[in-house]
Amino acid sequence: MSLVQGYSSDEDDGPLSPTTDAFGLSSLPASKKRYLFNIADRTRQAANKQFFQDPLQQSSLITRPTDTQMNVNISYDDMMLPVQGPENPFGDRNRFMNQNALAGHVEEQAMTEHAFRQQHLTHAILGYSANPSVDPNAPAILGSLDKAQEHGFQTIGSVKVPKNTKNELKRKRKAKGDLEIVDGEGAYEGPWATWQGDEPTAEVEEAMDEPEPESEEEPEQEFQPRKAKPKRGAPGLESSVFHGKSMHDYQGRTYMHPPLSEAPQLQHEPGSQECFIPKVCIHTWTGHTQGVSVLRTFPNTGHLLLSGSMDTKIKLWDIYTHGNCLRTFHGHMKAVKDVTFSNDGRRFLSCGYDRQMKLWDTETGQCIKRFSNGKIPYVVRFHPDEDKQNIFLAGMSDKKIIQYDMNSGEITQEYDQHLGPVNTITFVDENRRFVTTSDDKTIRAWDFDIPSSSSTSPSRTCTRCPLSHCTRALGGPLTSTEKYFAAQSLDNQILVYSTDNFRQARNKRFAGHSVAGYACQVGFSPDGKWISSGDGEGNVVFWEWKTGRIKSRLRAHNKVVIAHEWLPHETSKVVTGSWDGLIKLWD
Incomplete structure (x- = not known):
């Protein structure tokens, strides 16, 4: 080529x-x-x-990905054909002439509140309004076109009243009257003057003068507001619920009888066995919906556990048989602060932030009596003597300790030397004295039934806590020797005092835990070998009584361990209660 x-x-x-x-x-x-x-x-x-020339007479271009040459010339008409495919249902060709969107005619308009108000009132009063549409085919006026032409297409705010109409209205208005005339004809009426034609007719005046006929219908009953239903646990509405299948067993015994067949060690003397530090949780009681505030074991045997909670409920738990809840007591309308058993355990006292103190029957769940002086009780204690089981003490929020006689229901004595709310009460010296703690940062010792602190009565005041911190919990007295009692101080240490002269034992000091801000209970093991306390981080700390060293720190709960109890007949079992609402048994 x-x-x-x-x-x-x-x-x-x-x-x-x-x-x-x-x-x-x-x-x-x-x-x-x-x-x-x-x-x-x-x-x-x-x-x-x-x-x-195309020998195959092809009308379309057919190529392969590997082809590098085009052997067919496509005509211009074929190249200008529209793209083939399904028809677009949202295209403009399918819409009507008065549509600019698939659903109809859509316009974006903005109008001030004043303009809208004028058009709305014009349409409501005069019968027409301007059409806000910008469509050229739409009518300019909505409503009566004749009314619009009559008023010159003006809005209600632009329409002027004719002068003739104004003058006619002015003629109908009566004179204001004379300022010097108070009553009668020509008296001053000012802007309150009436209009001609507004006077009541004679028929209306006669109807107004006629006395109203006495109705034969019965008089309407006075509306009596519906009283709110009293809440459960209010004074007089106390109740309890038994959760077991049967109250008595095959021998006719209730849960008050200790289960000697399952736990024969309950017949032994408390503290006769050597105690060890618990390590493992063996049971968890879940029934309270809010934090647990107090725990108490059944006197002597410890086969029952009483718990008070911030959910206003008091529950009685079984420890040795099935580990379930036996009875729930509904008697307070606010959080329960403290509970305490009598010596035989057949009755117990409870107090709460609803300013009520109540005496319960442990077996039947009946509320026997109620006590209140209008103040919040923080602690209640039965007198430990057998012949004084009708007497109990209550530490109040008004800085006083009140002594009640349950037989008469009256206050027989008051102790009022504290300068702050009373937190705890502990009997010492063979129950002849009792020790109290308060928010005034002092521990005071009292002779029972002698309220004053004069020179003739040996009421004593213990030394202040170190660093002037408040003491909110007492432990003891120590059951083995009865010579000491422990005080939980809010400066993160436990101090020990003598029950003889109420002086601090300087060689006994237990620290290493964090209880600042919490009234964590102090406890002694039944044999007096260990002293224990909960802390604000959810731990239970165990110290050796002789050396004062920490022997164990048990991680028990997620929140503060506010209360714990050693079982009196066990070697290493401790019950803990926390603000997380759980009660756990450790061994």
């Missing part, structure tokens, strides 16, 4: 083109040159014919 680049078909019989010299043809004879040019011309015509 390179031989014909300088060839022209018009030069077959004429002279050669000068470009032939570039291909080396100038030296050939003329006959051979003519022969070669004829062959090249035929080849070019065949190539042009093959390029412009």
